[in-house]
Amino acid sequence: MVFTRSRWQWALVVMAALLPGFAQAADLDGSQLSVLWGVPFAGILLSIALMPLVAPSFWHHHYGKVAAGWALAFMVPFTFVYGFGAAGAGLIHALLAEYIPFILLLTALFTVAGGIFLRGNLHGSPALNTGILAIGAVLASFMGTTGASMLLIRPLIRANDNRKHRVHVVVFFIFIVSNAGGSLTPLGDPPLFLGFLKGVDFFWTMQNIFPETLFLVGVLLTLFYVIDWWHYHHREEIQPVDPTPDTPRFGFDGAINFVLLGVIVALVLMSGLWKSDVEFNIAGTHVGLPGLVRDVGLILVAIVSLKITPDSVHASNQFNWEPMLEVAKLFAGIFLTIIPVIAMLKAGTSGPFSAVVSAVTNPDGSNNTAMYFWATGLLSSFLDNAPTYLVFFNTAGGDAAALMTNFAPTLVAISAGAVFMGANTYIGNAPNLMVKAIAEDRGVPMPSFFGYMVWSFGILMPLFAFMTWIWFA
Template sequence: MLNTILLLAQTEHDVPAFLIIPFLLLIGLIASGPVLFGHFWEHNYRKIAVTLGLTVLGYYLFALQNHHMPIHTLFEYISFAVLLSSLYIAAGGIYININANATPLMNVGIVILGAVMANIVGTTGASLLLIRPFIRLNIHRIKPYQIIFFIFIVSNAGGLLTPLGDPPLFIGFLKGVPFFWTLQHLFFPWVFAIGLLSLFFYIIDSRNKETGYVPDPAVVAKNNAKTEFYISGKRNLLWLAVIIGAIFLDPNVMEGLPHISYDGNKFSFLREIIQLGAAFFCFRFSSKTALAGNQFSFDPILEVVFLFFGIFFTMMPALQLSAAIASSPEYARYITPNFLYWATGSLSGFLDNAPTYANFLSLGMAKFDMAQNSIIDVRQFATGTGPGGHTTVLLEAISLSSVLFGAFTYIGNGPNFMVKAIAESAGIKMPSFFAYVIRYSIPFLLPALIIIWYLVVHLELF
């Protein structure tokens, strides 16, 4: 079977199977480096990630003479890095302080608030705005599991309701999925996912008893009397709105925008210039009090930018390998909602979930001779009015799994690694890559994913 898979990868896409080794090596180093050789990894992860990424990039350009995928990947990476960096800088200048007692109910309330916010400012924006006040609120009882459930709920599952929520859904919107399709079709799965994960969080957090800390009775009385949110750096909210609004400046959707044309595709640069400009003014005119209160530094975002440079370019062969297997005619009959849910989800947990969504959207549509580069075809596929008939459930499966499974590892979605980096910069010892999966994703996230699959995709109850 393995030989068949490797042969498919080579013959259909002319990509040698050994080219996935740099990706596997990088993932292995991300998982083991901080634990086994932390000092070396801390000082050399940038060189390692960039070297592995450039190695695969060079092979594509010079050995395979393949310029198409590297150029697409480059523009996707630039958009990804610019958006995350801009949001990070803007949110870093907004200081939110919560005067309240760090009870399990309060913590659940904050992550649910973050889940709602994620559909307006994106999972990245909501994560960056709330992670620091969330840590400060729990500073005397902070534990890694609290950060991880924050990642589960705010950084991933929360963004299911609008295309602004999570990058995969925004890609679908740009390709033709109606804006309110997600709210219409994913509302009940969103409620169920947020509710179930919040229940798990509440139960575990209720067992977290503070030790060695005696709170001031006057402070407790004040917090019990009134919960207050204090915000410093409100001017950055305007720049944050500019950064988010610029997301819609896509030349593939809006005619007349300046762009770079390549191979029939339009790549944006105006959007990125606006976002970087807004980020510059954010930092230049940010409240010094807000920056100091957030202990702002560029280290967490630099870690994300460098590591994801390596991930984006080393995962190109992995994406092509998966596409080669799934798009083979002999596997066409397996393109069902159940298959799309688990296949999209499995890859979204270990590859970036945005290109995974795009690949499986293309795969699901190809079964009915529909093309993802046709806005009309995508709209018909989403609404079930095309030649495939009842295809809506296929898109539901792809959308749900790409967003929810993005929380399965640190690298499944951009905000995950950023939240981890911010937590570690605050002195919280986060679990390793494999510890995250074994101790938290499998026992807590996976049951929720199975239940949602059974009710929504398999039984089609919602």
């Protein structure tokens, strides 16, 4: 008798044979890797920085293919050299333990915030603008820099659409709401959420980084008020016709989404506070029941928001998926190509990045807190702050319990550097590019990549130097 199998049966047989190989694949030994394995990671990040400048049309239509190309440039040779088991284990770990939870949180926040529309016409005076930025700084730590940015950038631009000079308003919005304000909880900024996934307590950052955050946000708000007041009173600022007509009443359309924001907060809190022995071993990656419940809950929240939000609200907000799709595609490539980089940094002084480890380590072997702040921050400016946080988190040992206690100053420096200096460039944090795109779509002539850096380096770098002297020296 001839025995036959259907295609799906053969697929099950193949998966059954391969899964033990995945599960038994040892952690990648970074000390045995060549620095050339980091080329795809550098390539995708340079593509994000330069291709929108040198080939904007190509980038706009094919950025997903570029990201996929760099991911394949790593995965194909890595599979050939180290085998399907090691490559599969790395791929599945990057997806299940890091990328999927990260992108689901961003998507839920983006969707829910996009379903809230502030009805009415505010008038962008210096006091009002400063107040909106201050409110955004508070909201950023509790609904995410992405959520707060998407909620407030549209009404802020509308409030100032009768003013001649608006660039500084959006630039400071990126500084404060899209970055610095998100430093107090894992909900605030992607790097802190990744730290939370690695075991950092939910309230640890609030307890340890509050003074630095208060200083930075306070100085930036004061400086913004002075600049905005000068523009408002000295440069023939107000145009005779306001593009946005006044309406008799203010309010929120789609306000039910505020409840869904609360559900997102509850889900993230639950996943950190609920301890369960139930976990699933998927090809060597352990997925806990609390994290699984959180991720399923985030998907349901996004679906519910789309179902219950009136189409008129999305139309008023000019809501579309392009900003989220761009972040999702680019980060997929980043999270894959960063696998060997993290392994090499975890190898410490025995790995190819020993110079980086030595730079953040004192001669006596202790951590150089100031260098951790600046190394994490400067790389976050150009390499996106979420994967950069992971790199230095692992460089410092990768043990959350130790970093929260014996090495707390180091974790403070890493966290502050990743969050604060993500504002240095458009690619430093995911919301930066989203805010820039929305502002340009509404006629704000945003500076180029390097033009923005003139703003950020001129304003932020002196503040970071002062903070180093006070807290990290």
